[in-house]
Amino acid sequence: MFFTYLRRELRRRRKAALVVASGLALGIALVIVVNSVSSGMGKAQDKVLQSLYGLGTDMTVTKAAAAPSANSSERPRFNFDAQDSDSDEEQSSDRVLVQGFQTLATSTVTKVGDQKGVADAVGGLSLQVIKVSGQFTRGQFQQNDDGGGRQGGPGGGGTGQPQGEVQGGGANFDVNNYSVFGTDVTEPALGPLTSSEITSGRTFKTSETDAKVVVVDSAYAKEKKYKVGSTITIKGTKYKTIGIATASSGDAAANLYIPLKQAQTLGDAKNKVTTIYVKATDSQQIDTVKSTIQKNISGTTVTTSADLADTVSGSLSTASSLATNVGKWLSIAVLVAAFLVAGLLTSSAVSRRVREFGTLKALGWRSGRVTRQVVGEAMVNGLLGGALGIALGLAGAYVVTAISPTLQAQLGGGGGGAGGPGGGFGGPGRQAAARTLDVALTAPVSATTVAIAVALAVAGGLIAGAFGGWRASRLRPADALRRVE
Structure with missing residues (x-):
């Protein structure tokens, strides 16, 4: 009813x-x-x-770069060997600089990892490489066509030397500026490489802690025509390309990724890192973990994803x-x-x-x-x-x-x-x-x-x-x- x-x-x-x-x-x-x-x-x-x-990262720990002193020079210097002027051999010189932040001791990574609320922590080293390469060309002496060949000589004035000028010659050098990031290959789940997908080749093996291998960002690989198996020379050290990584969105964290130990050697930064990537045990306690790290590890800056989200505009x-x-x-x-x-x-x-x-x-x-x-x-x-x-x-x-x-x-x-x-x-x-x-x-x-x-x-x-x-x-x-x- x-x-x-x-x-x-x-x-x-x-x-x-x-x-x-x-x-x-x-x-x-x-x-x-x-x-x-x-x-x-x-x-x-x-x-x-x-x-x-990258994926899995809740916050990073860094140390702000120190202000340059009045006596320090920020200009990198490049030295080239004196070679036979008739040689057309190309010369190159690399300058590897630690980029962005002051370095932290690798022991700080362990200290951060021991803080309450931290599930995992891994360090990374950011480098900037400035490579200058090219060659010198010897100029050609052109004698004046005055019909006399030499001027001066016995009984006449002058120096007795050929008269003319040097034409041509000079130097042709190219400057290549690119970034290199040293990643801890034993912790593949953390770090900026996790924001990219391996689209060719493979990523690092956990055993390649000091291997001369490199993963190349796809945009940089396309620009330089690199592919899996290519050899890339950084500061005289040859690295074999094992993989090509494509950023999930935006720009990649670096042009090249190499094992952390190799980056520390190149940058003359033994046992140093620039960034510590942190994963919290509880995503709801990130602010608490941030406060704990800042309190117990002085001189560091802790940045969460929420901090960066506040800077998004547009x-x-x-x-x-x-x-x-x-x-x-x-x-x-x-x-x-x-x-x-x-x-x-x-x-x-x-x-x-x-x-x-x-x-x-x-x-x-x-x-x-x-x-x-x-x-x-x-x-x-x-x-x-x-x-x-x-x-x-x-x-x-x-x-x-x-x-x-x-x-x-x-x-x-x-x-x-x-x-x-x-x-x-x-x-x-x-x-x-x-x-x-x-x-x-x-x-x-x-x-x-x-x-x-x-x-x-x-x-x-x-x-x-x-x-x-x-x-x-x-x-x-x-x-x-x-x-x-």
Whole structure:
């Protein structure tokens, strides 16, 4: 009887039911789209940050670079051997510099790893290599064509030397500036190399702690025409290319990756690192771990992903702010309006059905049964609105994902970035932190979002039913029968 009466009443009042369901659908669809876009913003930001610090890294520990002294010279010097001027042999000279930060002792890595809340810690050394290569060309002496050959000689003035000038000659040198990162091959799960995927060859083996092998970033490999098996010479040491790595997003952490010990040898930084990558035991306790490290290891700077996220600007940050703030409050306003409209329309419908409910009560229906009937109708309207809202919300999220609008993310670089001078979080002194990255926006819909939509649909039905049920429960048969519609 309940469902028969329910079906008949909904069919008889299709327009009113459609208005209630449409209002709820609009609010629920907006909630789904806003939540999905916000989730997409979070994924986009994570993608940007991951390109800097790699997977699994929760924070980095560095030491700010010291201010240059008045007597120190920042200009690297290059020395070339004096060779036979007739030789066309190319000369080259490498200068390897520690990049970005002051170095920390490798013992600091162990000390950081022993702090409470730290699951793992690994060190890395960032280097900048300036390579100058080229050759000198001897000039050619051109004798003056004056018909006399030599001037001076016995009885005449002059020096007795050929007269002429040197033409041509000079030097042709090329400067190649690239970055090298020394990675701890025994800890492959941490460090900036984890933000790249090996697309050719292989990565380091844990046994290659001091091997002369190198993994090359794909963009740099394409520029220099390197491939797996190529030999790369750094400061006179030859390294064999074992893999090509492609950055997941943005720029790679370095052009070349070599074992940490080899980097320490090249940079004359034995037992030194520039960056310590830290993984926390609990992602919810990162701030606590940060405070512990800063307290127990003086002179260091601890930077978390949240610190770097605060420096993200550009359209990604603007869109994220809009989705989080404006979108959230707009969704709440629309939902409140939809719930109120649904409740008022249901209450109004009950007012127009006074004779009907009075008759039912006269026939023996109790107030509770009348109330359940009204609430049942409102619940069906709410569920219909929820189904329609979920469909509209999924369609809106699909459209956003299909269009994939491109957002720009600029990480605050310069001297005072979150990761210290010259680099971002975990970015071993990288200048990439000051570059603009393009990220495609998606709007993934999670099961949680759909569950929220269903809950809102049920809540809308209950609120509308509560309005109407309260009104219906107050009707008395005698009063109802006296009223005329």
